[in-house]
Amino acid sequence: MAVPLIAARGIVKSYGQVEALRGADFSLGAGEVVALIGDNGAGKSTLAKILSGVERPDGGTIEVDGEPVAFGSAEEARSAGIETVYQDLALCADLTPAANFFLGRERLRPGLLGLLGVLDNAAMRRATQDACERLGVRLPSQSAPVSALSGGQRQGVAVARAVTWARRAVFMDEPTAALGVVQTRRVLDLIRTVRDSGVSVVLISHNMQDVMAVSDRVEVLRLGRRVACFATAQASMEDLVGAMTGALEQQEGRP
Template identity: 90%
Template sequence: MAVPLIAAREIVKSYGHVEALRGADFTLRPGEVVALIGDNGAGKSTLAKILSGVERPDEGTIEIDGEPVAFGSVEEARSAGIETVYQDLALCADLSPAANFFLGRERLKPGLLGLLGVLDNAAMRRAAQEACERLGVRLASQTTPVSALSGGQRQGVAVARAVTWARRAVFMDEPTAALGVVQTRLVLDLIRSVRDSGVSVVLISHNMQDVKAVSDRVEVLRLGRRVARFDTANVSMEELVGAMTGALGAQEDGGPGVPGQDGERGRGA
């Protein structure tokens, strides 16, 4: 087996007396879409925040390409090639798509003007437009404020921005939440395009139809631990829901139940 792109083992995270993660594991391999699912409070968002540098674990280890890492900030995770599309998208509504693309990474004009701090707005607009076109994100203009875009277009801008800077992986937290049918289909197509571009994707979602539509594998969290893993093509909706709730016997210590990764049955954390 190839060395995992990201491997997290025995991750523990508490907030006061609340145990968000109780020895959680997670694996992401190159060139795949992995869905991270679980009921409310299972620890999905906490684990994603730890793997993207937003939070630090209390215990456990993280490896990138087989090498141990300890992210102290979002910037350190970004330096490792990991970007995140947050549920609120983290876009500045009054700025254009191009300005959002390069926020904090602005390009300066060459020569003396650059030394004086003059931005190369034309170059940033061209680069942002090219990135959007590569992923099939259709925008009428790179100068229109983000607030004037549709929900699907805003999601597209956030995803295209993340992919522009990601070298290894993109985490997407509920990317189709509050979107209509047409916009959801566009976002799912966008996720496929991201994978096809060579960037792995972690999809955090409650929508099992989305999970089945675009993921290659599914990892299930329950009560702060990974309790099951599946190849998406070989698992049913009922089995996914059963693993999330514990109804099918996928126990935290690896009891009998649903098929797991590599043909195993009821593989636990």
């Protein structure tokens, strides 16, 4: 079998007396969309934060392309080609799409102006426009602040930013939350486009319809552990809900 792009085994994480993860496992293959689902408190957001470098585990191992890693920060995960689209999008509302896109990665003008710290705003606007167009994200203006964009457009900017800098994988935490039907469909199309571009996607979602529509596999967390893994094409909504609630374990006679 192919070596997973990202593999986590026995991940443990506690916050005081609260055990968020109790030996959780996870795997992500190259070029696939894996949905990570579970009820509230199952540990999915904690696991995603650990795999994207935001949190450090108390125990367990993580491998990227078969090599052990120990991310000490989100920056280290980004250096490994792993980006995250957070539920709140982590966009600066008063900045333009290009300024958000290159935040912390600003481009300088060539020559003496660059040595003086002058930004190449035109180049950053062009790069942002190109990245958005490749993903089918249409922005009304590159000069308007992000606060002037619709929810779907802001989501598109966040996704395009992550995909541009990601070399291996993008984690998306509830990317369709609070979006309308049309905007949700566009975000799901974005996820498919990202996968087709060769970047793997981890979709964290409570929306089972979105999960069934866009994922290749589904991994289910319950009480801090992975309790099931399904090929989406071979699973039903009842299978997913049964695994999330523990009904599937009861049917199989597991404690």
